[in-house]
Amino acid sequence: MKIALIGYGKMGHAIEEIAxxxxxxxVCKIDKDNQKxxxxxxxRNADVAIEFTTPTVAIQNYRRSFAADVPVVSGTTGWLKHLPEIKDACKNGHTFFYASNFSLGVNxxxxxxxxxxxxxxxxxxYDIHMEEVHHIHKLDHPSGTALTLVNDILKEINRKDSWIEGKRDSDKQIEINAIRKDEVPGIHSVSYESEVDSITITHDAKNRKGFALGxxxxxxxxxxxxxFLTMQDMLPFLK
Structure with a gap:
């Protein structure tokens, strides 16, 4: 398969090695210095483009890929206000695969x-709170993975109706503590706490290889x- 890489930072290099x-x-590596x-x-001859960049440039990268009729697999988060535009483009013949996290373990x-x-x-x-820790280069917060986790919780927990980053204003909110530290690939924890005990589940990424392979x-x-494709299409057990 012929793959184009959009974004050639640490993730781009890891994806290249695995591919x-x-x-x-x-067949093509596009970064900020060779946008042409x-x-x-x-x-244009790529079978698919894999895009890992930043929220501020991601949507333009998708538009340019669609203009060249190249399908996109995107791992960038923080751009979802443009999701209706992407889904409309897919209704008109384009192809887009989005995941907030490509790691099999995370899914x-x-x-x-x-x-x-x-x-x-x-x-x-049991009250609920979440914490996510990422490297200092990650611009969006909470992470896309944290948002997937909290939105899935809100669909199931009737006593909660929203989330907030930092200190909550209401008992109906779920607090998310987003930390940016060193070169941490990604740690996500969900905790349920009562007066007598606590239950916590955690995913701790050891490196970027799991994301790149996914x-x-x-x-x-x-x-x-x-x-428009998601991890639920690829991994039926997620449905």
């Missing part, structure tokens, strides 16, 4: 989080498909 090891070809390559023949964690929330809805003595597998899944 090559799985027999794929990197969106119009290159090499980019298992998502399923565990939903299952636990269903149980804990029956036990109002992105490449998503690109392999996306190849030849049309429309």
């Amino acid at each position: 090559l090891s799985r027999g794929h070809h990197i 390559d969106f119009e290159s023949e090499a980019f 298992i964690f998502f399923a565990l989080n939903r299952y636990l929330a269903k149980i804990m809805d029956q036990f109002p003595a 992105a490449v597998i998503a690109a392999e899944f996306t190849y030849g498909k049309k429309g």
Whole structure:
């Protein structure tokens, strides 16, 4: 498969290494200093583009990819206010795969989080709070992964109706503590606390390899498909 990389930082390098090891070809690498390559023949001939950049430039990268008729697998978070535009583009023949986190372990964690929330809805003595820790280069907060976790909880827990970063204003809110520290790949914890005990589930990423492998597998899944795709399409147990 011919893969274009949009964003060639640490994640881009990790994705390149894994893609090559799985027999794929990197035909184009686009970073902030070679934006004109969106119009290159090499980019237009890519089977799929894998995009890991920043929230401020992501939507423009998607538009340029669609203009070149190149499917996109995106791991950038913090741009979801533009999601209706992307879904409309997919209705008009384009292809887009989005995940707030490509790690297989994190997606298992998502399923565990939903299952636990269903149980804990029956036990109002337990309050809920979350914490996420990432490296200092991550611009959006809370993370996309944290938002997926908290929104899944809100679908199951009737005594909560919203989330807030930092100190809550109401007992109906779920507090999220977002920490930026050193080069931490990503730690996410969900805690239920009562007067007598606490229950905490945590996913602690050791490095970027799990995210990169998941992105490449998503690109392999996306190849030849049309429309808006998610991890639930690729991993049926998440539904």
